[in-house]
Amino acid sequence: xxxxxxxxxxxxxxxxxxxxxxxxxxxxxxxxxxxxxxxxxxxxxxxxxxxxxxxxxxxxxxxxxxxxxxxxxxxxxxxxxxxxxxxxxxxxxxxxxxxxxxxxxx
Amino acid sequence: xxxxxxxxxxxxxxxxxxxxxxxxxxxxxxxxxxxxxxxxxxxxxxxxxxxxxxxxxxxxxxxxxxxxxxxxxxxxxxxxxxxxxxxxxxxxxxxxxxxxxxxxxxxxxxxxx
Numbered sequence: 001x002x003x004x005x006x007x008x009x010x011x012x013x014x015x016x017x018x019x020x021x022x023x024x025x026x027x028x029x030x031x032x033x034x035x036x037x038x039x040x041x042x043x044x045x046x047x048x049x050x051x052x053x054x055x056x057x058x059x060x061x062x063x064x065x066x067x068x069x070x071x072x073x074x075x076x077x078x079x080x081x082x083x084x085x086x087x088x089x090x091x092x093x094x095x096x097x098x099x100x101x102x103x104x105x106x
Numbered sequence: 107x108x109x110x111x112x113x114x115x116x117x118x119x120x121x122x123x124x125x126x127x128x129x130x131x132x133x134x135x136x137x138x139x140x141x142x143x144x145x146x147x148x149x150x151x152x153x154x155x156x157x158x159x160x161x162x163x164x165x166x167x168x169x170x171x172x173x174x175x176x177x178x179x180x181x182x183x184x185x186x187x188x189x190x191x192x193x194x195x196x197x198x199x200x201x202x203x204x205x206x207x208x209x210x211x212x213x214x215x216x217x218x219x
Contacts, residue, residue, distance in 0.1 A: 004148070033208060041194055043210035086148070093164070094139075094208075096148035 003027050006087050006097035013104050019074040021100045023087030026068065034061050034072050035086040037099065043086070046072070077104045108133045112197050112211030119184065119191055120219050127182045127214045129197035135209070136201060138180040142166060143194040143213075152195075155180055184216060192218050 004025045013019055023032070034046040047054050047061040049070070054061050058077075063070040074081055082104050087097040110131045119125045131138065137156050141149040151164030155174040169188025174180055180199075184191045197211040 002148070035208070035210075041196075041213040041215070043196060043198075043213075045207035045209065048207045088149075088208075093151060093154075094149075096141075096150075098146065098148045 002097070003091075003095050004087055004089055004097040006085075006100050008100060009098070011100055011102045013077050013102070015078055015104055015106050017077050017104075019077050019081070019102065019104075021072045021085050021087075021102070023070045023072070023097055024068060025070075025087075025089045025091075025095075027089065027091040027095065029089040029091045031090040032063055032070050033088040033090070033094070034070070035088060037084040037086060039083075046085075074102075077102075079104045079106055110197060110199055110209050110211040112195075112214050114214060115212065117214055117216045118219050119216060122186045124183055124185050125216065127184070127195055127197075127216070129180045129182065129211055130178055131180075131199045131209070132178060133199055133201075133209060134177070135199035136177070137199060138174070139198045139200075140164075140170070140172065140180070140182045141196045141198065143196060149196065152182065191216055 007022045031050045033048050035043050037043045049063050058075045060073040084099040084101050086099045088094050113128045139154045140152040143149050150166050152170050153172040155161035171183045195214045198208050200208050
């Protein structure tokens, strides 16, 4: 079993829908990262969080340390949000999930 | 603007050849990392460096080598000993300070001729 599990693996949505991507982990961590990878391959860091909730524009990330679970929410989704979203946990070293491929259609 | 620059974007390797991937950052970050990404898998750590002139093996270091002679630069050499080098390679850096995000380069796609 992977130490970092993401769900779903693939997600399609209509423009405007509310999106939730989940990340569960089984190790002790100091922080959790949410990353976005566009088709060209480059990765952008969206959030780094160790407790509670962070918001940036239409993106919201939450983490529950006791339950070892984090969610990434996208409100009012748009086709430009189409990308692979990757969860990574900082547990002495970074451990990455396999990503969630999101496609948002107009 | 500060950031990480990887080059080249695409690289082809012949049988028995060593190739070097470049990674440069002007973020003044102490820590730099090399990851390999294969389809359907999470990023896997090849090597990392927390300080100049020091580096550590990651989970899949066999067939790779690195150097860290300057804070800004962390090149990765894919040697002929790496029998399955075709993958997407990503370089990253961080300050390792609390609350600091990771920064990634745009990646290098390595293919075998």
